[in-house]
Amino acid sequence: MDKKAPRRRTRIQTEKREVILEAALEVFSAQGFRGATIDQIAEAAGMSKPNLLYYFKRKEDIHRTLIERLLETWLAPLRELDDIGDPMTELRSYIRRKLEMARDFPRESRLFANEILQGAPRIMPLLEGELKSLVDEKVAVIRGWMRAGRIVRTDPYHLIFAIWATTQHYADFDVQVRAVLGPDRGGDGRFEDAARFLEQLFLEGLKPRG
Incomplete structure (x- = not known):
């Protein structure tokens, strides 16, 4: 039946x-x-x-629903990385989107960070499955740009990790960032300042030499 x-x-x-x-x-x-x-x-x-x-x-059911939603939102900008687009434009857009998410979803970022710090006991299948598959796919895109001489050769996995680390810092360590910058620079303008700095850091470093 x-x-x-x-x-x-x-x-x-x-x-x-x-x-x-x-x-x-x-x-x-x-x-x-x-x-x-x-x-x-x-x-x-x-x-x-x-x-x-x-x-x-159960509490676990609530937590899992939140994490699954978060990953879907978190991975959306990476999914949009387009292999036929200009590498600098694509990476600039990705950095900007990640900073916007750090600004707009700080609680979600801290939720994810807390789970990772505990060893990801409730989301390891998602990390080893959907997340890894997507990262592998975009690593292939970045390697294609490198082979074509459109950006310098580097480790694409660590490039993605570095973008994650530097952008999510502004959510996970928001209190520290605002405390160090002070009232004059610790407002919403800090995200635009961060975007300009990170674009220079990553994009200048990835420009082909000569």
Whole structure:
């Protein structure tokens, strides 16, 4: 006998799930997975614990949903790296998009960083699967640019890692960045300053010699 198709969520159910996920993002990004509790998430969501458990049976289910969404968002700029585009334009756009995400999604970035620092026990299959496959694909694109003499030869994996590290720093270490820059330079303009610096750092270093 055929299995019944899962029932579609009502608008109210969808809205409630979004409220829970937004509250959980706040709690997880502040407390980490281990420090966060269902009670804290329910309180932040403004609902009872039994009501929350109607939508998500376990803390792990909430966390996994957030991480899967985050990875989808996080990987979108890398997916857009186009092999037929101009390498400098493509890489400049990628750096800019990553900085925009650091500016617009700081809690999500800290959530991901906390998971990685704990050894990625809940997302290792995603890292070894979807993430690795996409990075391998874009490494092939960058190597193609190198073979064509459009950028200097370097290790494309470490190029991608370096872009991740330098852009996500502005989300994961936001408090430190603002403290060091001070009130005059620690506002939103810091992201434009960072973009100009990182473009110079990476793109000048990748220009073909001679």
